[in-house]
Amino acid sequence: xxxxxxxxxxxxxxxxxxxxxxPLASLLSALVVAIALSLPALGLVLxxxxxxxxxxxxxxxxxxxxxxxxTSEAAARALGEQLRADARIASQRFVPxxxxxxxxxxxxxxxxxxxxxxxxxxxxAFVIEPHGDDPADFEAIRVSLAAKPQVDYVQLDSAWxxxxxxxxxxxxxCMYVLAxxxxxxxxxxxxxxxxLQILTQRHEIAVSLLLGATRxxxxxxxxxxxxxxxxxxxxxxxxxxxxxxxxxxPRIEAFARSYSIVLDLAGPGPxxxxxxxxxxxxxxxxxxxxxxxxxxxxxxxx
Amino acid sequence: MIRFDQVSKRYADGHxxxxxxxxxxxxxxxxxxxxxxxxxxSTLIKLLAGLERPTAGRVWVNDQDVGGLRPNxxxxxxxxxxxxxxxxxxxxxxxxxxxVMLPLLVTGYPPGDAERRVHAxxxxxxxxxxxxxxxxxxxxxxxxxxxxxRAIVNRPSILxxxxxxxxxxxxxxxxxxxxxxxxxxxxVTILLATHDETLFSPYGARRIELAQGRLLA
Numbered sequence: 317x318x319x320x321x322x323x324x325x326x327x328x329x330x331x332x333x334x335x336x337x338x339p340l341a342s343l344l345s346a347l348v349v350a351i352a353l354s355l356p357a358l359g360l361v362l363x364x365x366x367x368x369x370x371x372x373x374x375x376x377x378x379x380x381x382x383x384x385x386x387t388s389e390a391a392a393r394a395l396g397e398q399l400r401a402d403a404r405i406a407s408q409r410f411v412p413x414x415x416x417x418x419x420x421x422x423x424x425x426x427x428x429x430x431x432x433x434x435x436x437x438x439x440x441a442f443v444i445e446p447h448g449d450d451p452a453d454f455e456a457i458r459v460s461l462a463a464k465p466q467v468d469y470v471q472l473d474s475a476w477x478x479x480x481x482x483x484x485x486x487x488x489x490c491m492y493v494l495a496x497x498x499x500x501x502x503x504x505x506x507x508x509x510x511x512l513q514i515l516t517q518r519h520e521i522a523v524s525l526l527l528g529a530t531r532x533x534x535x536x537x538x539x540x541x542x543x544x545x546x547x548x549x550x551x552x553x554x555x556x557x558x559x560x561x562x563x564x565x566p567r568i569e570a571f572a573r574s575y576s577i578v579l580d581l582a583g584p585g586p587x588x589x590x591x592x593x594x595x596x597x598x599x600x601x602x603x604x605x606x607x608x609x610x611x612x613x614x615x616x617x618x
Numbered sequence: 619m620i621r622f623d624q625v626s627k628r629y630a631d632g633h634x635x636x637x638x639x640x641x642x643x644x645x646x647x648x649x650x651x652x653x654x655x656x657x658x659x660s661t662l663i664k665l666l667a668g669l670e671r672p673t674a675g676r677v678w679v680n681d682q683d684v685g686g687l688r689p690n691x692x693x694x695x696x697x698x699x700x701x702x703x704x705x706x707x708x709x710x711x712x713x714x715x716x717x718v719m720l721p722l723l724v725t726g727y728p729p730g731d732a733e734r735r736v737h738a739x740x741x742x743x744x745x746x747x748x749x750x751x752x753x754x755x756x757x758x759x760x761x762x763x764x765x766x767x768r769a770i771v772n773r774p775s776i777l778x779x780x781x782x783x784x785x786x787x788x789x790x791x792x793x794x795x796x797x798x799x800x801x802x803x804x805x806v807t808i809l810l811a812t813h814d815e816t817l818f819s820p821y822g823a824r825r826i827e828l829a830q831g832r833l834l835a
Contacts, residue, residue: 323726326723523707528697528772
């Protein structure tokens with residue numbers, strides 16, 4: 317083992333000893349870190365799940381073409397032929413107005429409404445699936461179909477998905493900002509913890525410097541302590557996120573099902589967990605680094 | 619080996635602790651630095667260890683200008699010195715063994731060798747079997763001997779002690795004086811600041827005296 321590795325091992329061991337020497341204080345500090353981190357972490361997990369749902373839906377964009385009321389069967393068939401001949405369209409399906417009403421009645425929450433109708437207000441429609449995945453192409457198809465004489469209204473069904481994408485992006489950005497703000501608070505917590513440790517170990521630090529310890533030797537255990545404390549906080553945060561997700565997932569999934577949305581909430585993957593732990597450890601290390609820089613930098617030996 | 623060239627030290631409060639001090643300590647010499655409290659003995663030792671910087675003049679240790687050393691070079695100077703301060707400065711929450719081990723730890727000494735050296739140092743100062751004791755359970759003389767063991771465990775070529783027999787009863791003080799005599803006999807250069815110079819006079823020590831920061835002829 318090299319000399320440097322030995323010194324790092326020594327510092328790590330010292331930091332670990334300090335951490336376990338005061339288990340309650342260490343646990344409370346870790347809880348502070350964990351509670352602050354679990355909020356943005358849980359938010360990001362939920363936003364990612366919604367994002368995954370949006371990505372799945374946006375993979376199959378659909379365009380609904382509603383015909384004018386009173387359009388004859390022949391005119392509808394003619395439009396169907398034109399759609400079939402259009403190279404930009406991958407598939408098309410005719411939905412007669414009676415079938416549309418049946419589908420509406422079958423959907424949760426609309427059965428009672430459909431039953432009260434005296435006559436069917438829904439038009440005949442075509443549901444088409446275009447080739448490609450360029451929103452600009454979809455828009456061009458929408459415009460050209462809207463110009464057909466049989467067509468009353470064309471709806472690009474991917475529009476809501478785009479809005480969902482934007483909402484997910486905004487949600488993710490908000491979580492990053494929240495994580496940044498809470499992260500800054502955690503740096504301050506770590507800074508203060510290390511400041512108190514330096515104060516209580518002032519005598520030991522002074523003696524070590526007197527005996528020929530380098531400043532790096534003195535700083536190192538505090539840096540490792542901050543890192544370990546952050547890491548412990550990250551592990552507890554992961555536990556809190558997993559626990560909350562386990563509790564909240566069935567409720568959110570049931571809520572989504574009431575809107576005919578199949579949502580299978582997934583927890584953070586290995587990369588997400590690693591990022592959480594690394595972020596927590598980095599914050600602890602950063603706070604400790606700032607603290608030792610502030611309180612040990614070329615200070616006098618008592 | 620150690621040289622003071624017209625060294626003066628004035629503290630921030632304007633107090634002149636040393637004025638134009640020049641002296642030389644040769645390799646293997648035992649020098650007793652006498653003087654009353656406030657004469658400047660502790661300041662002279664602090665300048666040697668790089669704990670203070672001279673206001674004027676230069677302090678040389680092993681051909682190194684102590685005042686000219688950068689902060690990151692200072693630890694390496696201190697490792698070449700064995701320091702016994704007036705207050706023993708043992709860590710009271712660690713065993714005697716761990717206290718004596720500290721200078722070896724800070725230099726990253728291999729653990730096995732370090733343990734052998736600690737045992738040897740404790741034996742040398744008569745504290746064999748006391749390694750597991752906590753400092754506060756020891757007598758004043760034993761605590762001072764533990765501090766001396768810590769100072770010699772690195773096998774320094776220069777041993778500096780500031781009032782090593784202060785607060786000790788005569789019997790313990792004689793034991794400590796005998797220890798320094800033994801180190802001197804082993805070839806270690808020793809600088810002792812003491813107000814009780816009679817303890818060391820039987821050992822053929824050179825004596826110099828400070829008064830109000832000035833070296834008396």
